[in-house]
Amino acid sequence: MSGAGMTTATTKAGGGRVVVVGSINVDLFARVARHPLPGETVLGGDGSTRPGGKGANQAVAAALAGAAVVMVGCVGDDAQAEVGVSLLRRAGVDLTRVREVAGSPTGLALITVSDAGENSIIVISGANAKVGHDDVADLDLTADDVVVVQGEIPVDVVDATVAGARRAGARVVVNLAPVVDLDPATLRAADPLVVNEHEALAAARTLGAVADGPDGPDGPDAAAPVDTAAAARLAEDLVAVGVASVVITLGGAGAVVAAPDTLSFTCDGEKVDVVDTTGAGDCFVGTLAAELAAGGDLRSSAERGNTAGAKAVQGRGAQESYDWEEKP
Structure with missing residues (x-):
């Protein structure tokens, strides 16, 4: 899109930049008492449109x-x-690296949020599907960047x-969300790979890690939530097959x-x-990346991300629920 009104990031003292390559969406929200069953119609409210997209949320x-x-x-x-x-x-x-694609709609996410605060999301890629190799060429990266x-x-x-x-x-932070068929080398380069328990099991299958659970990553319970101890073993399994470091978020x-x-x-x-x-998981990822870029270690970065994510779930929407207290 036009460079008019765009800002240019400069490296802040004591750290590098965070360079986010990803999606920019508009979120269409519907509030429901509960999510509908297959074939069922329920009445909803809200109907607002707000900025979203995993990449934009993290940025x-x-x-x-x-x-x-x-x-x-x-x-x-x-x-x-x-x-x-x-x-x-x-x-x-x-935003100088955000490109406007002629003849293409901006990405759209259809989000239903239940009274319990849980969401279900359908993403229509739109212009996000047009991000190409030229967009990521010559990013002028340095060893200080994340x-x-x-x-x-x-x-x-x-x-x-x-x-x-x-x-x-x-440094590379890979958030395998949604689960897609990334090259195993991409997953192993992640430092960290940030995933929820279901995404972690998918990464384990891709890399041939053996999940320490009732049936392993390919068993009938592979999609079931795991407890903290089982998640820790799964994270260690992923590190054992070459992932630089792993963070598994558990809500x-x-x-x-x-980490090794x-x-x-x-x-x-x-x-x-x-x-x-x-957007709470995206808030976790973006906050973690900022702490890493500032020179934080993996523990402090994950802890800061965890705190930010907990704050985000207390508000409505994605980006609007983040900590804007220091912004006009």
Whole structure:
């Protein structure tokens, strides 16, 4: 899109940039008492549109956590594009690498949120599917930068981004959400790989890790939630097959972290009133990346991400629920 009104990120003292390569969406929200069963119609409320997309959410969270952030992605040439980038701009994210795609709609996410605060999401890629290799070429990365990727843009572009980041010596954060068929080398380059328990099991299958559970990663219970101890063993299994480090988020139970030559540890969950879980995982990832870029270690970064995610679930929406207290 046009460079008019865009901001340019500069490295802040004591750290590098966070460069987020990913999706920019507009979220269409519906509030429901409970999620409908197959074939069932339920009445809902809200109907508001708000900025979203996993990449944009993570970029906003990183900027609010104090990082200099560059967003790389695509929007359509429609009126929704401005909605999609509005809070990125307000947060001070560099948008000069956001490209407007002629004839394509901005990405859309249809989100239903139940009274229990749980959500279900359908993503329509739109312009996000147009993010290409040229968009991630010449990012001018340094060893101080942290590059963040997810699964809502073409898989080959994610793989190319991570390969380029590794050549530049930048640190890579891979959020395997949604689960897509990334190159195993991309998963192993993650430092950390940030996943929930279901995504962790999918990564284990891809890399041939043996999950320490009732039936292993390919058994009939492979999609079942795991407890903290089982998640820690799974994180260690992923590290054992070559992943640089692993963070498994467990919602209200917190997160577990594993890295080579380090005992896995747990970030305890925080007891909060859950209003809406939309974007909370992205808030975790973006905040973690900002702390890493500032020179934090994996423990402090995961703990800060955990606190930010717990705050996010107490508000409605994704980016709006993040910590804007220091922003105008």
